[in-house]
């Protein structure tokens with residue numbers, strides 16, 4: 001189990017945001033693609049609490065996590081609602097879906113030699129998140145960390161015609177993965193270049209719903225940028 005992502009506070013926040021921003025708005029078995037399902041608990045918990053029509057297609061590279069997720073899915077008879085491939089979304093043919101959702105790998109570091117290499121988010125932590133905003137899904141829901149160059153993600157979203165439809169913010173204490181000395185020291189360096197924002201032991205994690213621009217869009221991008229830089 002040691003090699004499976006474990007941070008209940010973060011996973012629960014992801015699960016609550018998904019219910020509020022994604023599942024509640026899903027109509028008539030709209031499908032959802034998930035990048036990085038982990039042990040599957042956030043989606044499974046949401047599916048158990050609510051009766052949603054949506055079908056979720058997850059992608060998880062870590063085989064141990066994928067196995068745990070599948071056995072829980074079987075245990076709760078959710079096999080027709082949550083299907084996970086042991087593969088990388090970027091290297092697979094992309095399923096059609098209304099929503100792409102993820103609590104993506106966002107740990108910034110000089111290289112991927114960290115406690116859990118699959119949590120490496122590129123040198124500024126935003127690489128995978130920004131890539132998810134380049135796959136052309138109509139709605140993208142992601143968790144965004146204030147120490148992972150959040151302004152680059154807002155810029156990438158704008159370049160790719162997304163506006164911020166809604167967001168929710170959680171102050172979070174640096175955890176096991178972000179407190180690794182190699183990572184923490186590196187985040188301190190990013191802060192000097194305005195690529196990381198935090199205060200003491202706390203950073204902000206935002207659940208953000210991006211949507212492709214429409215005429216009536218009210219864009220909360222500036223409001224979110226102000227919150228992320230306020231630490």
Ligand SMILES: C[S@@+](CC[C@H](N)C(=O)[O-])C[C@H]1O[C@@H](n2cnc3c(N)ncnc32)[C@H](O)[C@@H]1O
Pocket residue numbers: 005010011014035036037038039040041042059060061062065087088089090103104105106118119
């Ligand atoms: C921050 S964890 C989130 C796990 C779970 N969604 C949660 O919130 O508890 C990110 C997950 O993405 C997975 N991952 C990393 N790179 C991936 C890739 N290229 N394709 C699929 N999954 C990937 C990791 O193994 C990890 O389980």
